[in-house]
Amino acid sequence: MFEEFMGIPAHPLLLHAAVVFVPLLALLTIGYAFVALIRPHTRWVLGLLALAAPVSALLAKLSGDAFFERLRSANRVTPEFLPKLEAHQEFGDITLWATIGLAIVALALVRFVPPRAVATSTTDGESTTAGTGRALTLSLQVLSLVAAGVVLYYVFRTGDSGAKAVWEGQ
Template sequence: MFDQVNGLPVHALVLHAAVIFVPLLALGAIVYALVGKWRPKIEWAVVLLAVAAPASTFVAKESGEKLYDRLLGLGLSGKGKELLDEHMSFGSKTFLFSLALGVVSLVLVFLTRRGGLPKIAEWALAAVVVILAGLSAYYVFRTGDSGATAVWGQY
């Protein structure tokens, strides 16, 4: 399922969704958490991105593992294997942090929409959102950069 489509690696086809959706979720979640008056306007986008970003990173991670296995079967070793091992490690962290950000964002939307959330709890959730957004953005960058280095080399 995550291996190939018409002979092309699925990973090459889907990775760009994660590169777009994760930073958009990070930005949207931060704005939602910190700018109360914008919440009604961006709520729908945060909810959609809270699902799309982790889903896209999951598909990218799984398809990347299939591609990695295919390359190992073709004799991948040495420096190339080391680069891809690092890339896969970053990809796993990107998935975990984007999933955590998605869940916390959904919780924040649900609780603030209901109203009555104590300010201290709202600020605590906002702090968690900002931290997870920063980590998600950092790891999506590191994953992309390490993947580009593995494919194209350092220039």
Template sequence: MFETVAGLPVHVLVVHAVVVFVPLLALLAVAYGVLPRWRDRLGWAVGVLAVVTPVVAWVATESGEAFENMLRDGGYPPEILSQVETHSGYGDLLFRATLGLAVAAVALLLVTSGRARARSLPSWLPVVLTVVVVALAVLAMAYVYLTGETGARAVWDGVA
């Protein structure tokens, strides 16, 4: 299911979406939390990214597993496969951080909505959720970097 499209590994195609969507979700969710005056403008984008980004990250993770199996079956050297395993581990953590960020972002959207304000939720709740969003955004960004760096090294070490 997640092996190739037009002869190219799906993983090679979809990782670029992850590299764009995760930082966008992180940046916009943090901005939504810390800049209340921008919430009306950012809410829809945060909501869309909170749904799409974990899906894209999951597809990248699953397609990466399929790609890793193709490499193993292709007889790649153990040192490259070791780098791929490290990359895969970071990718799994990236997916989890992205999913957590998306859930926290949606929760923040819900507690700052007009209906939630009408129910008079505790005033500290958006603040706590904003802190959680910021922490998860930093974590997701760190894993985007680590995942991308280890993946690039596995591909390009010794080539140039």
């Protein structure tokens, strides 16, 4: 199913969606977490990217697995080249899981961090819910930075290992 499209291996076609959507998710998650001014304008975009990026990473992974099996079953992979492809496959697996984690953080940001600054205070001047909200926002900001950094690192490593595998040949 994920092997080819109109006679062309599907993996080179599908991976471009992941190459676009996953880094966009990482950058917009960081922007949403730290720049309150853009939150009202990017809330739905971030939510949609949090759904599209993991799907695109999954499609890239599934098509890559099918492509790898096709090459292996046709004996088009030399034993010296096999470790490079397996390393690329492992990076792709990690990228998928990291993207899912980032998507969860992004959806938590959309759900729990208000698009506009909300000033809540009690009658005696203390703000109890604002303190809880600030702690949650701060936690999600830290998580978004870490998750986005991990995703961007693995997108780069996956792409780099795949490009080297293609251009260095068998």
